[in-house]
Amino acid sequence: MSGFFKRIIILFFGVVFTIIYCEYLIYYIVITQCGWQYLGKTQENSNLVKTLILTDTHLPGHRKSFWPDRWRRGWQMHQSFKTIIKLHKPDLIFILGDIFDEGELSSDEYFSEYVIRFYNTFMVPENIQMHIIVGNHDIGFHNKTTKLMNSPPVQFLTIKNNHFVLINSMALEGDTCKLCTEARQTINNISEILKCSEFPDQCNNDIDVQNYSRPILLQHFPLYRLSDGICTEPDAPPLSDKYTPFRLKIDALSKEATEDLVIKLKPRVAFDGHTHYGCLEHHSYNINNENVDFFEYTVPSFSWRNIVEPKYMLVTITPNTYAVNKCSLPRETTIIITAVILFSLTFLCAYRYKVLCRNSGQMKKYSLVN
Template identity: 45%
Template sequence: MALIFRKLRYSVLINTFPRVLAGLLFIYLYCEYLIYYVTQIQCEWPVLKKVSSVQPVYAMILADPHMLGSRDGHWLDRWRREWQMQRAFQTAMTLHRPEVVFVLGDLFDEGDKSSEKEFNEVVQRFHQLFTVPEGTTLYAVAGNHDIGFHYRITPQLAGRFERRLRAAPARLASVRGAHFVLLNSMALQGDGCSLCARAVAEIDKIADILKCSNGSKLCKGKTKLDKYTKPILIQHFPLYRASDSQCTEPDAAPLPERDSLFVERWDCLSKESTEYLVESLRPRLAFGAHTHHSCVARHSFVPTPDHKIEFLEYTVPSFSWRNRLDPKYYLLTVSGEEASVSKCELPREWTLQVTALLMLIALVVYLRYFNSKQNAFNNKHLSGKKV
């Protein structure tokens, strides 16, 4: 009898242990890899209504990854958050294959506090985390956590971000007739500082190129684009608005935070800087970030009685699970005449946890059922009697 029980235990162990390992491995692979595909495969490129002779430009826009430095957060939390962002980003690259990726500031959580060595290390981690495939170009703009708010910016802080991320105070990037103006929000304070002066000079230059390309009589230079289309603004701060009270998206700022008044140059650009940008560049679309929440704002400016400038501005929620339970990013399809936007969701933190728990419960139930069947089968054959 003792021999029979030993054989039963040995048989159960041999048959059960591989199934336990296989089940745990599947749960790990699903919750750490496959779930990002399951979630993001539901998000598709937005379709344009008009048919264009030129292939549209496909761009991915994300914001506020806030990669932790050595001062804030435990190393395990830092590793976990960066692992999540890397899996989500690389899955997006595989599924969507955008031509252009824009990161709207606050790449780093402590960029304005880091030593030169710490800054170089986090920049290297950023490039490893947000690796783009061949044929895709990544652009980054500065956020207040990267170089500090305006009052804290030094030439050293601004200079190292510009050099390592190739992010000038203002820059024009063109892809097949789609023009993007990338801006450093902290350089738009209008106080005449050296950084602000550089930004204004570059914006005026870009504005003149756009005017010349559009055949305006106000054109001063000779540089022209191959094809004129209204530009798209890309920056960290939202354009001026009184608050988020007009934001009605499900992932907008919660109440009562949504009704809190914005502080100019802190929560958004100043009204003067916004009017300067709009009147100089005349955008058709704008993207900002900074609030970590979503918003679609409709802007209307009337610089002259016979001319009105109207466009939508999208505030991009944070890409980090540390800032939101439901990180998101945008996909943008743009042609010379039209632009269309869709918002893509990443798996929620609780979804990952609940999925793992339910799978573990299912594994335990399956093993109990399998073992009961296996015991009955072994008892029948080892005893030579029917059970």
């Protein structure tokens, strides 16, 4: 076999290994470093639900991106999501809105194709439940809603005695629109169910009594806050954006809508997205001489288009406890630098092979002469 052919083989296998490592293996290496938080031995383990939460995937559309960008971002999220499912094996998945980047701008025909592309990117095994909450990029803001996505404004789920309230943030505008009216009515109904479950002796017989636990609130917009200035997480917004005032009902819920949710639902924890960055805020309210304290987690984006280090959350939940672990995906700069290093080593090995062969030949010739 000639030296030239051997160098071609080195180059071929080096390039193949680089592609496999940077497009497959690196996701396993990074994702396997994060796992579920252990809640300890508890009688509630039979009601434990391993919940994956992510948000703001912003699957690119045809207006604002070219096909290489659509393919690249779709592949990254597909490979990441598939690896997360394979390694972490969640029982339940919540996606907190803005699954599309151009959903509200799409025609009905393209929107249908968009939906198919989303489900092909985020494929879920039949044994895992996935619930999607709409965001403003999916259906538009309150006064410009263009799509409904067959999603009710408010949903109440009970899974292993854990209660979840899923809310369309655009339905909390507070006016008399059909979406808002339906949302208020549903929230009132859920409030009655929770009160009845907490105090069965005060219950109307017509209400379906549940095993009571404070619900988990999930939506797209953050709860009321004036800016991200309170956010101190390592993945909080950069200083250039951190103190930009929020436009209420666009960047976060209004104070009135937030207080209404807290009074009626008394959540034990809240999860949301929309800002693309991480934030942890402690809320404390006094309702009828009862203190309602809970944490709100703003989940960073799952897309490299929005943040340099996309994130997702693994939340271990029982009816009275929960534990949160925030996990990272590989940085795109890490993938690029790794690819450059591996390609460089491949070409160096191929070149050095030529030099080594030449030196070896010279040594043999020298030995024969002597």
